[in-house]
Amino acid sequence: MTSSQFPDGFLFGASTASYQIEGGVAEGGRLPSIWDTFSHTPGLTFEGDTGDVACDHFHRYVDDIQAMADLGLTAYRFSMAWPRIRPTGDGEFNDEGFAFYHRILDELEKHGIEPLVTLYHWDLPQPLEDLGGWPERATVDRFVEYARRTVEEFKDRVTYWTTFNEPWCTAFLGYSSGAHAPGRSEPAVSLAAAHHLNLAHGLAYAAIKEVKPDAKVSIVLNSHLPRPWNPADPRDVEASEKIDALANRIFIDPFTVGEYPADLMAFTSDLTDWSFVQDGDLDAIKGTLDLVGVNYYSSHIVRHHAGPPSNSGEDGHKSTIHRCWPGADDVEFMPLIGKRTTMNWNVDPSGFHAHLMRMHREFGLPIIVTENGASWQDEVSEDGRIRDADRYTYLHDHMEALLLAVAEGADIRGYMAWSLMDNFEWAYGYSKRFGLLRVDYNTQARTWKDSAYWYAETIANRALTPVVGVELLPETPPRVY
Numbered sequence: 001m002t003s004s005q006f007p008d009g010f011l012f013g014a015s016t017a018s019y020q021i022e023g024g025v026a027e028g029g030r031l032p033s034i035w036d037t038f039s040h041t042p043g044l045t046f047e048g049d050t051g052d053v054a055c056d057h058f059h060r061y062v063d064d065i066q067a068m069a070d071l072g073l074t075a076y077r078f079s080m081a082w083p084r085i086r087p088t089g090d091g092e093f094n095d096e097g098f099a100f101y102h103r104i105l106d107e108l109e110k111h112g113i114e115p116l117v118t119l120y121h122w123d124l125p126q127p128l129e130d131l132g133g134w135p136e137r138a139t140v141d142r143f144v145e146y147a148r149r150t151v152e153e154f155k156d157r158v159t160y161w162t163t164f165n166e167p168w169c170t171a172f173l174g175y176s177s178g179a180h181a182p183g184r185s186e187p188a189v190s191l192a193a194a195h196h197l198n199l200a201h202g203l204a205y206a207a208i209k210e211v212k213p214d215a216k217v218s219i220v221l222n223s224h225l226p227r228p229w230n231p232a233d234p235r236d237v238e239a240s241e242k243i244d245a246l247a248n249r250i251f252i253d254p255f256t257v258g259e260y261p262a263d264l265m266a267f268t269s270d271l272t273d274w275s276f277v278q279d280g281d282l283d284a285i286k287g288t289l290d291l292v293g294v295n296y297y298s299s300h301i302v303r304h305h306a307g308p309p310s311n312s313g314e315d316g317h318k319s320t321i322h323r324c325w326p327g328a329d330d331v332e333f334m335p336l337i338g339k340r341t342t343m344n345w346n347v348d349p350s351g352f353h354a355h356l357m358r359m360h361r362e363f364g365l366p367i368i369v370t371e372n373g374a375s376w377q378d379e380v381s382e383d384g385r386i387r388d389a390d391r392y393t394y395l396h397d398h399m400e401a402l403l404l405a406v407a408e409g410a411d412i413r414g415y416m417a418w419s420l421m422d423n424f425e426w427a428y429g430y431s432k433r434f435g436l437l438r439v440d441y442n443t444q445a446r447t448w449k450d451s452a453y454w455y456a457e458t459i460a461n462r463a464l465t466p467v468v469g470v471e472l473l474p475e476t477p478p479r480v481y
C-alpha cells in the first residue's frame with residue numbers, strides 16, 4: 001500500500017494567473033493585453049465577461065495572502081503580467097509594475113510562502129500581437145528581454161521561474177481554434193507559434209541563468225492523454241499518436257532529444273514546410289529545463305474519423321472534431337463517459353498517475369504539479385457552507401495518484417491546486433468555479449469551501465485526509481473575509 005504521507009520538503013500550494021484574478025487593468029501603468037482585447041470583443045466570452053475587475057486581487061492581495069497562510073500553504077504559484085511590467089511589450093519597463101509584485105513578494109515572505117513565478121500566463125501585450133504575435137519570430141526577442149529584466153529585478157527574492165504556462169493553449173487555442181486570445185483561426189501559423197514558444201523558452205533559459213545561476217527554471221505543460229478508442233485498430237492508434245504529437249511531443253522532444261517528431265512534420269506538411277525552424281534553434285532549446293511543471297485535469301479517447309465532422313453533440317461532450325489540432329482533421333474525440341466536471345472534463349486520476357510516470361521517464365527531471373483541480377456547480381447552503389464534496393474527493397483521488405507515482409520513483413516536489421479562489425475562467429468567464437475559496441463577485445467576499453478545510457488539514461498533517469467519515473468543519477460558521 002502507498003503511504004499517505006508526503007515527502008519531506010514537499011511544496012503544498014495553490015495556483016492563480018494574473019489576468020484571471022488581478023483586475024486593476026488600467027492601474028499602475030498597465031496597458032491592454034490580448035485578453036483585454038479578446039474579452040471586450042462581443043460574443044467571445046461567456047456573457048461578455050472580462051477580467052477588468054476579476055477578483056480585485058490587485059487591491060486585495062494582502063487578505064488573499066493571509067488566506068494562503070491560514071490554509072497553511074507552503075508555496076504559491078502566480079504569474080506576473082507582462083503588460084504591467086513592460087506595458088507596450090517593447091518600450092520602457094514600468095517601475096509601478098515591478099512595485100506591485102514586490103508588494104506581493106513582501107507578503108509571501110512575511111508568511112514564509114515560497115513563490116513560484118510564471119512569466120507568461122497568456123497576457124501578451126496587445127502591441128506585440130499587432131506586430132504579428134507568437135507566429136512572428138520577433139516576439140521571441142521581446143519575451144527574452146522581458147524575462148531577463150524581470151528575473152534581474154526579483155533575483156534575490158524568487159528561485160522558481162516558469163517561462164510559459166501551457167504553450168499548447170497559446171499556440172493552438174490562440175492561433176488555430178481561436179477559442180482563446182488573440183482568437184485567430186490560422187492552423188498553419190499556429191505551428192510557428194508553438195516553435196517560437198519553445199525557442200523563447202530556450203533563449204530565456206540562457207538569459208535567466210546568466211542573471212541568476214541558481215534559478216530553477218521550468219516550463220509548464222498541460223497534459224493530454226489521448227488513448228485509442230480501439231487499440232486493435234491501427235487507424236485509431238495512428239489518430240491517438242497524431243494527437244500525442246501535437247499535444248505532447250511537440251513540446252517534449254525539442255527539450256529532450258533536440259528535434260521535432262518526424263511524423264508531426266509529415267502530417268502537417270500540407271500546412272507548413274517548417275522553415276520557421278532555423279539553424280541552431282533546436283540546440284538553443286535542448287536541455288534547457290531544471291524541472292518540469294505539469295498541469296493535469298482529464299484525459300481523452302480518440303479514433304480515426306472519415307468524412308465530415310460529426311460535431312453534433314450538446315454541451316460539447318459528444319464526438320467532436322476539434323479545430324485546435326492542425327493537420328488532424330481525421331481525428332475524432334469520443335464522448336466522455338462517467339462523472340464529468342462542469343467543464344465537461346472527465347475525472348480520471350489513473351490518467352494522472354500514468355501521465356506523471358511518463359513525464360518522469362521522458363524528462364528524468366524533478367516535477368512540480370503546477371495545476372490540478374475541478375469546477376463544479378457549487379451551492380451555498382443556508383448555513384453559508386459550500387459542501388463541495390466532489391471537489392475535495394477529486395483533489396484527494398488525484399493527490400493519491402501522485403503519491404503512487406512518488407512511490408514508483410517519480411521525483412515530484414510539489415502540488416499546486418487550481419485554484420486558490422474562483423476566478424475568470426477565460427472564454428467561460430465567471431461561469432466556472434475552480435476555487436478552494438468561493439468568490440462572491442458582487443461583494444468580493446471570499447468564503448472557504450469544504451475543500452479548503454480538507455486541504456488545510458492535509459497540509460497540516462502532511463498526509464492525505466480521508467474523504468469518508470471526516471467532519472471537515474468545526475461547529476463555527478464558515479470562514480469569510
Ligand code: PNW
Nearest residue numbers: 017020165166169222295371418425426
Ligand atoms: C488551464 N483545454 O487552462 C490554465 O492554465 C488555467 O489558467 C485555467 O484556468 C485552468 O487550466 C482551468 O481551465 C486550460 O481546452 C484551458 O484543453 C483549456 C484547456 C486546457 C487548459
